[in-house]
Structures are given as structure tokens and as C-alpha cells.
Amino acid sequence: MEIGLDSRVCRSQIVLRRLGVALDGPVGCARLRPFALNPSWPSLTLKEAFQHSARPFRWILSGSGALLLAATLTAQAQAPAAPSVDATEEAxxxxxxxxxxxxxxxxxxxxxxxxxEGAVRGxxxxxxxxxxxxxRDQFDLLQQQARGEALGFGSVLYVQTGKVVVLQTAEGSPAWRAGLGPGDEIVQVNGTRINRLDFNSLIELLQRSRSQRVRLGVIHPGKLVAQDFALDPAEVALPTVDKTLMLAPGIGxxxxxxxxxxxxxELADAVARLGGPSLKGLLLDLRDNHGGMVDSAIGVAGLFLKPDQLVxxxxxxxQPEKSYRTVARGPADPQDHAGSPPSEFDFPMIVxxxxxxxxAAEVVASALQEHDRALIVGEPTFGKGVVESVMGLSEKTGLALTTAQYFTPSGRSIQRPLPGTALAEVDAATVGKGDQTQAHLGQQLADPRSRNAGTTTALARVFHTDDGRPVTAGGGITPDVVVPxxxxxxxxxFLSQRGVFTTFASDYLTLHSRVDPNFEPDSKVLENFREFLTRERMRAxxxxxxxxxxxLKLRIKTEIITLAHGLDAANEVEVRNDPQVQKAATLFPKISSLLTAPEVNPGTRHKRRASK
Structure with a gap:
């Protein structure tokens, strides 16, 4: 989320979507990101979303205000038709x-x-x-996000009641030019002391500072006296590819x-940095990815699929039914899908x-799964199979409206049944047919933990990948290999929720201004942490x-590395110690056998391939 300075959320990429807050990694600190609405929190305020997440978080304050951007695919809208007689009477x-x-x-x-606020939103x-x-402000932020840039200061912040700490600054940004860096604590914003504010007041202060000159009081690690800084906002990039590294020789x-x-x-450039076509395997992490633009999803799928494959x-x-396929094109082609290069990556893949x-993340995952291009690993996905069209209105306002449903290459819908809505009962006979009418999703989403509630005959219908592997409709995408x-x-x-790891790391760096990049917490550091918890009245x-x-050692290490050396270094620590990543990496030698279909009717397999 973008608000006066710049912030992401730390170790827990769950995105508090109503305002674009993203938490990343294992459970822990959060990182705010001006992105998309979390479909599991349809109407939460920032405070409610924070309480729902049960985690502290960090903010990307690149200068945008609270964003109500739905986690959507974007489609074109037709001119509105004349209202019906009934609509006129109601108006x-x-x-x-x-x-x-x-x-x-x-x-x-x-x-x-x-x-x-009343009639339209109601x-x-x-x-x-x-x-x-x-x-007006929200729609402007929406457009900035779509462009991948926003007005702000280019810093990533950790935000907790009474405390704001810089985690990283983007090279060339106003914060970077001013000399701000990891571990700096912001103690004043425009003359207001941070430690005197409750959480909501702090968020409001950051929001107000998002697009104008800001005066900061900052204490550098190891120092006791604040230094004053004046920053002017500028356009800063909002990259969507945030972690790139080699897991093992040849495995990116x-x-x-x-x-x-x-x-x-961005993704093509990241693959190129890892070795491009010479890679022996790529693990593409789409966890906590809430989607975005349909053209972007097609462009990403086109990096790994063959030309003219259905996405x-x-x-x-x-509108008439429309199919989206991959196309061969160069990065300089202005008419291409998000500037993606020709498909040239044929190394083994795990998603x-x-x-x-x-x-949109489910669009990419399902296309790679159904064309037998990648092995899907992890936990069942959310299950959002509808499309929102974004339309500009008068006075620079805008509207995102659910206008369509989408279907995967095999013809299945991955929309999760929503009890109490028009999508609670999906007739298997209509799944994949083009004559079904627009279905509304209803006012509330079911709890993700009970996503099988409302299961209907549509969920029992089996579809097949190109090579004949069975996949089912509804309820999101079931991984080929489930890894909790x-x-x-x-x-x-509880410790992760309270943000104690980052607070301890900040205090630790006050006494130890230099920390080796290969820092490992020893028994003495653990004992210091235990004493810290006791002082905070959280006896273990x-x-x-x-x-x-x-x-505890992993979280302490990650937070200290974050404040001492920045998010990139900490991300590598986090990724290498992620149990899902570790398990997925062991599956590369088995991909061929795992993507092999069981014995099926040859005629069925031939028909499935011909439909592509």
C-alpha cells in the first residue's frame, strides 16, 4: 500500500487487500503493498484487516493512499444501455x-x-x-498501480504502534538520495512524534504525507540523536517481481x-538474470498473489507456453465469448501483452x-497445469473465477464491476462455491457452456477454510489436461502435489502477531551497529531475546x-539481517528456510513422472489435444 513514505510488509505475504497490504513469507511481520483487494476480506477497513491478519506489518509508502483495488482481471466495458422501465421506477x-x-x-x-458513500457503494x-x-484519489492510485509506478519516496517501512523502521530504500528514490537505509527509525513526521500515536492515528499520519514534501526525524542505528530530513515525492517503481535467487545450481x-x-x-528479465534458457528448472512462487490484469496473465503464461495455446x-x-491465447512477439512490440518476449523458456517448472x-494468478497456474507445462505444488488456491471490468466515470472517478466468468483451457470453472449466493449451486451441465447468464457473487465470501461448503455436482465433474491427467472444476486449483x-x-x-522480532532486532542493532551478512543467532542472542520478552511482559x-x-532463531536472524542489510538479503534467508520451497525443490528430478497421466482412454486424450 502506498501512503506517505513507502512501505511493504515484512515476513508474511498475506495481503491486507482492502488497502493493498501484503504480508510475505512464513507467518510473521507484514509488508504493505499497493496492490489488489484480498478476495477473502471483501469489506474490511485497515484496522479490521489488521486485526483479521493477527500480525503486525510493514508498509510500502511510495505515496499512494488507501486503495480499494479488487483482485481482478481487467476487461473492456461497453457503453451502458438505456435503463429498463423497472430501473427507471426504482431511480x-x-x-x-x-x-x-x-x-x-x-x-x-x-x-x-x-x-x-451511501447509494452507490450500497x-x-x-x-x-x-x-x-x-x-478520484483511489482511481488515480489504481491507474498508477497498473502502470507499475506511483508518486512517493521509495522506502519500505516496518509499521507498528509507536514505531516506524526503514527496511529498505529503492536505488535512486528520494529516500535513497537522502541517505535513509535499513534500520533507520523514523521518530517524527512533519513535527508529530511517532511514539505518541496509536496505530490508527499513525496510519492516518502516513496517509496524509503521501504526496507532498515531508519532514522526517530519523535516528540511525547505533545513534541516540535524531537527524532531520526533508523529502520531496517522485515517481517510483512498484515492481511485482520481488524475489529472485538461485536455490541450487541450475535451479532458479x-x-x-x-x-x-x-x-x-519483469519476469522475463528475472529469468534472464538467473540464466535464461540454460536453467535446469524454475520454481515460480505465486503464493499470496491476488491477481491483476488479464493481459499481464496472458503475457506471463506466454513466457512458458507454446505460441497459440489457449490460456x-x-x-x-x-459481450460475445472471447478466447485468449499465447502469441509469439518481441518485447518492443507495442501491441503485445504487457511487453512479453517470444516464448523461449522450456526448462522444467514448478509453480x-x-x-x-x-x-489472474489462478489463470496462469491453471494454464500451465492443463497444458502439462508445470507441476503445481502447495495448497489449494482461493477459487476466483470471475472477471471485473474497470471503467472510468465522470470527475476522474472509476468503477470496477463484475462482468463475466472465465474458464480454463479445459473448460472448467475454478470459481469456489459461495453459500448464500447465485454461485452456491453451479449446475455441472452448464459448466463450460457459453449461454449461461451473468451470475453475481453475493455479499460475502465463504471462509477459505471451509471452501468445500456448498460443493455441487459441478465439483465432481472431471476435466483433463492435454496429456490426460484428471483435474476437477470449482473450489480453486488443487495442486498436483499438496505441501502444507x-x-x-x-x-x-502470538510473538509474530506482536511484532517482537523486529522490535528486538532494532534494539539489538542499537548495541551492535555492524552485523555480518552470515549472522547466526547463538545461545547468547537467544537469552537476550528471552530477557527482552520478560521486559515486555511476555514471559515465554x-x-x-x-x-x-x-x-525463534530463524525469525531473529531474518529480522536482524533485514535491518542490517536490507530486504533482499533477508528474503534469501527466508526463502531458503521455507519448508514449502524446500519440498518443492526436491521434486524437480520427479517432474516427468509426476506429469505423466494415468492410463486413459486414448480417444479421450486425442480429443483433448485436438481441442487445443
């Missing part, structure tokens, strides 16, 4: 009610409050949790946070997913303290 009732309010309410009625919320109205790893205009080119089909009530992998995420006991989860239960030693 007349609304006008009468507003007239009565305007004349008789005890206070002056503000039209923008009554119509935009009308959209009655449809589904993805449709949304954007005011890339994490992608979303799908925007430049994502395909998805979109069907709506207002890592989880329950927060949604929308790291689970935390209540004590470890002995049974958990003994059991959680490895996890």
Missing part, C-alpha cells in the same frame, strides 16, 4: 427519498456522502464483494506478487500456490520456548 423512488432527506433531515445532507455491495466504486526461484502492465517483462475463455452476458493465490505451509503453535503465532512458557528454538 424515481431514490430521487424521492433523497428529496425528503434534503428538505427534512436534521442536518444538511451532503450529496457526495448520501449518493457516493448498490455495488448488494451485487458482489468485488465490484467497487473509486473516488522467482516470487511474483501480482500481475500489472510490466509483470511479464482462458471469458464469457459474459454483455507454488496457496489459499491466497487468486484470480509451516504451522505455528499458539506461542510462536518453558514448553514452547524449548520446542520453538529453531523458529
Amino acid at each position: 424515481s423512488k431514490f430521487a424521492q427519498v433523497y428529496g425528503v432527506l434534503d428538505e427534512n433531515y436534521m442536518d444538511t445532507v451532503k450529496p457526495d456522502q448520501a449518493i457516493l 448498490m455495488l455491495s448488494a451485487l458482489d464483494p468485488f465490484s467497487a466504486f473509486f473516488n 526461484y522467482i516470487h511474483c506478487t501480482g500481475f500489472e502492465q510490466k509483470t511479464a517483462q 482462458l475463455t471469458v464469457r459474459s452476458r454483455a 507454488l500456490v496457496n489459499e491466497n493465490t487468486a484470480s 505451509a509451516r504451522s505455528l503453535d499458539p506461542w510462536a503465532a 512458557p518453558e514448553e514452547y520456548w524449548s520446542k520453538d528454538q529453531d523458529y
Whole structure:
């Protein structure tokens, strides 16, 4: 999320989507990112989202305000048709009610409050949790995100009640030019002391500072006196490829946070840095990727699929059915999908997913799965199979409206059944047919943990990949190999929620200004951490303290490396110690056998291939 300075969230990439907050990695600190709405939190405020996540977080404050960007695929919109007679009558009732309010309410009625905040948002919320109205600032931020840049200061911050710490600054950004770096603590913003603010007030202060000159009081690691800085905002990049490294000789790893205009080119560049076509394997991490633009998803799929392979089909009530396929093109072609280069990467692939992998990310994962191009590993995905069209309105406002459903190359819908909505019952006979009418999602999403609730006959319908492997419709994408995420006991989860690891790391660096990049916490550091917890009135239960030693060491190491050497160094520590990544990396020698279909009817397999 972008708000006055620049922030991402630290170790836990769960994105507090209503405002674009992204947490990344194992459970822990969070990183705010101006991205997409988490479909699992359809109407949360920032405070509610923070409470829902049960984790502290970090903010990317590149200068954008609170964003209500749905985790969507973007489609073109047709000009609105004339309203029906029924709609005209209902509009007349609304006008009468507003007239009565305007004349008789005890206070002056503000039209923008009554119509935009009340009527318009109420009308959209009655449809589904993805449709949304954007005011001028929100729509401007939406457009900045799509371009992959925003007005701001280029710094990544850790934000907790009474404390703001710099995690990293982008090279060439205003924060970088001013000399801010990892471990710097911001103690004042425009004369307001951070330690006097509660959490909500702190967030509001950061929001207000997002697009204008800001004065900061900053204490460098190992120092006791604050230094003053004045920063002017500038356009800074918002890359969606945030982690790139070699897991082992010849095996690359890339994490992608979303799908925007430049994502395909960012991903192609990242692959090239890892070795390009000479790679022996690539692990593409789409965990906690909530989607983005359909053209971007097609461009990314085109990096790894053959030309003219089907990626998805979109069907709506207002427009003819449209199929999207990969095409061969060069990066300089202005008409291409997000500037993606010709498909040239044919190395073995594994795609890592989880329950927060949604929308456009599911489009990419399902296309790679159904064309038998990649092995899908991790946990079942979210299951969002609908498309939002983004439309500009008057006075530079905008609207995101659910307008269509999409289907994977095999013809299946991955939309998760939503009890109490029009999608609670999906008739298997209509799945994959083009004549079904527009279905609204309803007001609430089911709990991701009970995604099988409302399962219908559609979920029992089996589809097949190009080579005949069975896949099922509805409820998201089921991985080819299920690998659960790291689970935390209540004590470890509590510590992560309270943000104690980053606070301890900040205090540690005050006394140890120089930390080796290969730093490893020893018994003395652990004892210091235990004493710190005691001072904070969080005495460790002995049974958990003994059991959680490895996890505590990893979190302490990650946070100290973050503040001492920046997020890139810490990300590598985190990725290499991620149990899902570790398990996925062991599967590369088995990919061929795992992608081999069981014995099937040869005629079925031939028909499936011919349909491509």
C-alpha cells in the first residue's frame, strides 16, 4: 500500500487487500503493498484487516493512499444501455427519498456522502464483494498501480504502534538520495512524534504525507540523536517481481506478487538474470498473489507456453465469448501483452500456490497445469473465477464491476462455491457452456477454510489436461502435489502477531551497529531475546520456548539481517528456510513422472489435444 513514505510488509505475504497490504513469507511481520483487494476480506477497513491478519506489518509508502483495488482481471466495458422501465421506477423512488432527506433531515445532507458513500457503494455491495466504486484519489492510485509506478519516496517501512523502521530504500528514490537505509527509525513526521500515536492515528499520519514534501526525524542505528530530513515525492517503481535467487545450481526461484502492465517483462528479465534458457528448472512462487490484469496473465503464461495455446475463455452476458491465447512477439512490440518476449523458456517448472493465490494468478497456474507445462505444488488456491471490468466515470472517478466468468483451457470453472449466493449451486451441465447468464457473487465470501461448503455436482465433474491427467472444476486449483505451509503453535503465532522480532532486532542493532551478512543467532542472542520478552511482559512458557528454538532463531536472524542489510538479503534467508520451497525443490528430478497421466482412454486424450 502506498501512503506517505513507502512501505511493504515484512515476513508474511498475506495481503491486507482492502488497502493493498501484503504480508510475505512464513507467518510473521507484514509488508504493505499497493496492490489488489484480498478476495477473502471483501469489506474490511485497515484496522479490521489488521486485526483479521493477527500480525503486525510493514508498509510500502511510495505515496499512494488507501486503495480499494479488487483482485481482478481487467476487461473492456461497453457503453451502458438505456435503463429498463423497472430501473427507471426504482431511480424515481431514490430521487424521492433523497428529496425528503434534503428538505427534512436534521442536518444538511451532503450529496457526495448520501449518493457516493451511501447509494452507490450500497448498490455495488448488494451485487458482489468485488465490484467497487473509486473516488478520484483511489482511481488515480489504481491507474498508477497498473502502470507499475506511483508518486512517493521509495522506502519500505516496518509499521507498528509507536514505531516506524526503514527496511529498505529503492536505488535512486528520494529516500535513497537522502541517505535513509535499513534500520533507520523514523521518530517524527512533519513535527508529530511517532511514539505518541496509536496505530490508527499513525496510519492516518502516513496517509496524509503521501504526496507532498515531508519532514522526517530519523535516528540511525547505533545513534541516540535524531537527524532531520526533508523529502520531496517522485515517481517510483512498484515492481511485482520481488524475489529472485538461485536455490541450487541450475535451479532458479522467482516470487511474483501480482500481475500489472510490466509483470511479464519483469519476469522475463528475472529469468534472464538467473540464466535464461540454460536453467535446469524454475520454481515460480505465486503464493499470496491476488491477481491483476488479464493481459499481464496472458503475457506471463506466454513466457512458458507454446505460441497459440489457449490460456482462458471469458464469457459474459454483455459481450460475445472471447478466447485468449499465447502469441509469439518481441518485447518492443507495442501491441503485445504487457511487453512479453517470444516464448523461449522450456526448462522444467514448478509453480507454488496457496489459499491466497487468486484470480489472474489462478489463470496462469491453471494454464500451465492443463497444458502439462508445470507441476503445481502447495495448497489449494482461493477459487476466483470471475472477471471485473474497470471503467472510468465522470470527475476522474472509476468503477470496477463484475462482468463475466472465465474458464480454463479445459473448460472448467475454478470459481469456489459461495453459500448464500447465485454461485452456491453451479449446475455441472452448464459448466463450460457459453449461454449461461451473468451470475453475481453475493455479499460475502465463504471462509477459505471451509471452501468445500456448498460443493455441487459441478465439483465432481472431471476435466483433463492435454496429456490426460484428471483435474476437477470449482473450489480453486488443487495442486498436483499438496505441501502444507509451516504451522505455528499458539506461542510462536502470538510473538509474530506482536511484532517482537523486529522490535528486538532494532534494539539489538542499537548495541551492535555492524552485523555480518552470515549472522547466526547463538545461545547468547537467544537469552537476550528471552530477557527482552520478560521486559515486555511476555514471559515465554518453558514448553514452547524449548520446542520453538529453531523458529525463534530463524525469525531473529531474518529480522536482524533485514535491518542490517536490507530486504533482499533477508528474503534469501527466508526463502531458503521455507519448508514449502524446500519440498518443492526436491521434486524437480520427479517432474516427468509426476506429469505423466494415468492410463486413459486414448480417444479421450486425442480429443483433448485436438481441442487445443
